[in-house]
Amino acid sequence: MCGERDYTEFRYGGDATKPRPVHGSADRRAWHDYVFLFDNPRGGHREFWQHVLGCRQWLVLERDTATNAVGGARLAREGASQRESVIK
Amino acid sequence: MRRYSFSNLAWHALTGGPWSRAWRTPEPKSSYDVVIIGGGGHGLATAYYLAANHGIRNIAVLERAYIGSGNVGRNTTIVRSNYTVDGNTQFFEYSLKLWEGLSHTLNFNVMLSQRGQVVLAHGPAQLDVLARKGNVMRLNGIDAELLDRGEVMRLLPFLDYSSEARFPIWGGLLQRRAGTARHDAVAWGYARAADALGVDIIENCEVTGFSLAKGQVSGVETSRGRISAGRTAIAVAGHSSHVAAMAGLRLPIESHLLQAFVSEPVKPFVNHVISFGAELFYISQSDKGGLVFGGHIDGFNSYTQRGQFPKVQEVAECAVALMPSISRLRLLRHWAGIQDMTPDGSPFICRTPLRNLYLNGGWCYQGFKATPASGWCFAHTIANDDEHPLSRCYSLDRFERGGELDEHGIGNWTYKQ
Numbered sequence: 001m002c003g004e005r006d007y008t009e010f011r012y013g014g015d016a017t018k019p020r021p022v023h024g025s026a027d028r029r030a031w032h033d034y035v036f037l038f039d040n041p042r043g044g045h046r047e048f049w050q051h052v053l054g055c056r057q058w059l060v061l062e063r064d065t066a067t068n069a070v071g072g073a074r075l076a077r078e079g080a081s082q083r084e085s086v087i088k
Numbered sequence: 089m090r091r092y093s094f095s096n097l098a099w100h101a102l103t104g105g106p107w108s109r110a111w112r113t114p115e116p117k118s119s120y121d122v123v124i125i126g127g128g129g130h131g132l133a134t135a136y137y138l139a140a141n142h143g144i145r146n147i148a149v150l151e152r153a154y155i156g157s158g159n160v161g162r163n164t165t166i167v168r169s170n171y172t173v174d175g176n177t178q179f180f181e182y183s184l185k186l187w188e189g190l191s192h193t194l195n196f197n198v199m200l201s202q203r204g205q206v207v208l209a210h211g212p213a214q215l216d217v218l219a220r221k222g223n224v225m226r227l228n229g230i231d232a233e234l235l236d237r238g239e240v241m242r243l244l245p246f247l248d249y250s251s252e253a254r255f256p257i258w259g260g261l262l263q264r265r266a267g268t269a270r271h272d273a274v275a276w277g278y279a280r281a282a283d284a285l286g287v288d289i290i291e292n293c294e295v296t297g298f299s300l301a302k303g304q305v306s307g308v309e310t311s312r313g314r315i316s317a318g319r320t321a322i323a324v325a326g327h328s329s330h331v332a333a334m335a336g337l338r339l340p341i342e343s344h345l346l347q348a349f350v351s352e353p354v355k356p357f358v359n360h361v362i363s364f365g366a367e368l369f370y371i372s373q374s375d376k377g378g379l380v381f382g383g384h385i386d387g388f389n390s391y392t393q394r395g396q397f398p399k400v401q402e403v404a405e406c407a408v409a410l411m412p413s414i415s416r417l418r419l420l421r422h423w424a425g426i427q428d429m430t431p432d433g434s435p436f437i438c439r440t441p442l443r444n445l446y447l448n449g450g451w452c453y454q455g456f457k458a459t460p461a462s463g464w465c466f467a468h469t470i471a472n473d474d475e476h477p478l479s480r481c482y483s484l485d486r487f488e489r490g491g492e493l494d495e496h497g498i499g500n501w502t503y504k505q
Binding site: 015063 | 329330333342343387391394396398431487501503
């Protein structure tokens with residue numbers, strides 16, 4: 001969308017691998033785990049970022065939390081947030 | 089343990105010779121009544137209060153690196169008790185009361201300096217919020233004074249009161265009993281006092297797993313062999329998630345970076361701890377003359393202990409907006425610590441779903457000031473297998489019960505707390 005932009009234009013939006021309970025679900029345990037629990041790994045992490053000071057698009061980024069090395073980024077709306085092949 | 093005293097100091101000055109080591113370096117035994125994972129301030133304080141308050145002396149504190157290497161030596165050393173939410177208010181006031189007697193308790197000068205903290209308001213609505221906070225504090229027997237603009241000017245004449253000030257100062261809330269303490273001395277003092285009561289402090293000993301069967305923890309695997317334990321306690325804030333993950337637990341915690349800064353030393357002129365009201369920014373002056381300050385977390389989860397430059401700029405902007413006179417000071421040091429961030433900004437001191445496993449973590453911005461009360465309450469939790477009345481609110485299941493302590497009213501966001 002915007003091409004390569006400065007880090008300060010983006011804002012972190014949390015773990016992108018957590019499965020969101022289906023809309024209207026009354027399963028309190030599933031909602032609790034979705035909202036409050038984190039894998040918080042030291043290593044590969046797939047996460048949301050928003051280009052807040054730009055196109056406002058939500059992205060899904062692969063990043064290593066032990067080194068901050070950044071892998072690929074995709075648009076979140078393309079379904080990149082599903083739990084699959086998180087980098088190790 | 090040889091007590092530190094004036095007569096001992098004079099004797100040493102006259103006779104020379106080295107002081108004895110402050111704590112032993114024992115080999116780990118194969119079994120302890122209590123094993124505490126993490127030799128930071130909270131783990132050491134817990135060991136000390138287990139021994140001193142509960143008579144449990146067969147304790148090991150396992151530290152992966154060396155004492156003082158973690159967050160206890162990576163903070164801005166501020167102690168205060170100006171919290172609004174019920175639970176936090178009482179807990180942090182209890183901690184401040186323990187701070188006030190700590191040097192005597194530990195026979196180690198933690199250099200508590202109750203120089204007072206001023207939280208600034210930059211508009212009438214913010215001053216109303218501070219008035220409410222002050223009222224909550226006073227109703228709980230905690231000292232608090234609301235200051236108008238003139239009173240702040242008299243107390244802190246070096247702030248920006250000009251018509252160009254981006255955030256004009258309307259007033260502030262002063263807690264005179266707040267201040268700073270020497271962080272290293274807190275770690276060393278608790279380590280020395282715990283060691284004197286028989287606690288084994290084992291450095292360079294990394295926990296690699298738990299002995300776990302039928303929902304019960306019976307010890308730990310370490311880089312120096314297996315150690316069995318009647319009760320096992322986790323106090324490794326910053327790394328709580330992956331230590332707990334070894335026991336199969338998933339926590340309401342994300343690890344984030346918080347940076348802190350020290351300027352070159354200058355003559356004393358900042359005589360209080362000052363908190364900016366327009367952004368999260370806090371500054372004090374160390375005994376060596378350096379200005380010690382910090383701001384928000386970097387904003388995304390990381391274990392790197394390396395801060396991002398844009399945050400350095402933001403924090404410097406806050407500093408200069410508040411105190412234009414320091415704009416030409418150079419930064420001497422800056423570093424980042426890894427801190428547990430929770431969805432409500434409040435910690436955990438609690439039992440866990442596993443028997444004989446206890447958790448102390450999730451300290452967010454407030455680990456250092458909480459150290460004494462955290463150790464006090466966690467020791468109670470471990471000794472009695474039940475939460476202390478002061479820390480019952482810090483249970484692991486509070487989100488399920490609607491018991492969040494969202495001090496800043498931010499909501500369920502670890503990275504916005």
